Structure formats: structure tokens, C-alpha cells
Amino acid sequence: MSWRNVGGTPGGLGPFLWGFVMAVGGGYMLVSRVTVSSGGWALWGYNAFGLSLLPFLIGIGLLAYGGRSLAGWLLTAAGLTIIFAGILMNLHIYFSPTSLFDTLAMLALLAAGLGLMARALQPMRGSAP
Numbered sequence: 001m002s003w004r005n006v007g008g009t010p011g012g013l014g015p016f017l018w019g020f021v022m023a024v025g026g027g028y029m030l031v032s033r034v035t036v037s038s039g040g041w042a043l044w045g046y047n048a049f050g051l052s053l054l055p056f057l058i059g060i061g062l063l064a065y066g067g068r069s070l071a072g073w074l075l076t077a078a079g080l081t082i083i084f085a086g087i088l089m090n091l092h093i094y095f096s097p098t099s100l101f102d103t104l105a106m107l108a109l110l111a112a113g114l115g116l117m118a119r120a121l122q123p124m125r126g127s128a129p
Contacts, residue, residue, distance in 0.1 A: 022109045
């Protein structure tokens with residue numbers, strides 16, 4: 001494979017790089033308009049973050065006692081899953097007010113860039129591998 005024939009298409013490097021630049025530009029513009037904040041972990045009106053740490057801490061304790069403990073590995077994995085799910089579930093994501101033109105420009109850049117990159121990586125039709 002040569003750098004000029006990315007994906008088997010003649011001149012595939014140019015469209016791939018243009019698509020990459022467009023996708024990065026559109027993605028950056030879109031992400032820069034997003035505000036993320038978090039709320040408290042509540043379970044029946046009480047702060048539940050400490051409670052979500054229990055399986056993780058018990059699993060770590062079991063692993064410290066014996067590294068081959070299946071229960072320790074399961075509790076550690078379950079605890080990490082609960083913690084990450086809790087963080088994601090308590091995020092509040094807001095798209096900042098922007099004009100329709102700006103939103104369409106961001107989405108068009110992102111979509112066109114991804115399309116150019118995908119087309120540049122496709123093998124040319126009718127060519128031998």
C-alpha cells in the first residue's frame with residue numbers, strides 16, 4: 001500500500017485528509033457548544049455515592065487477601081460498573097443556544113468529513129487487490 005493510494009483509490013490520501021480536517025473541525029465546533037454538569041447521587045432522598053463504593057471496596061479487600069478470589073474480582077468489576085454508571089447517569093448535558101445556520105454547518109462539516117474519510121478508505125471498484 002502506498003501513501004498516495006489510501007484504501008486502493010488513486011489519490012485517496014487527499015480526500016482522506018480533507019475529510020479528517022472537516023470532521024475534526026465540525027466535531028470541535030459541536031463539542032464546544034456543549035455544557036456538562038453533574039448532580040448529586042440520590043437514593044430515596046439520601047446521598048448514595050458512599051453506598052455505591054461498598055462493592056468496590058469489599059472486592060478490593062478480597063483481592064488484597066487473595067488475588068485469585070473470584071468473588072473479589074466480581075465485586076470489584078461490579079463496583080466499578082456501578083460507579084461509572086452512576087457518574088454517567090448523573091450528568092446533565094446541555095447544548096448551548098446557537099443559530100440554526102451554525103448548527104447545520106457543524107453537523108454538515110462532521111457528516112461530510114466522515115463521508116470523505118470513508119470513501120477514501122474504500123477500495124476502488126473493479127481493481128484487483
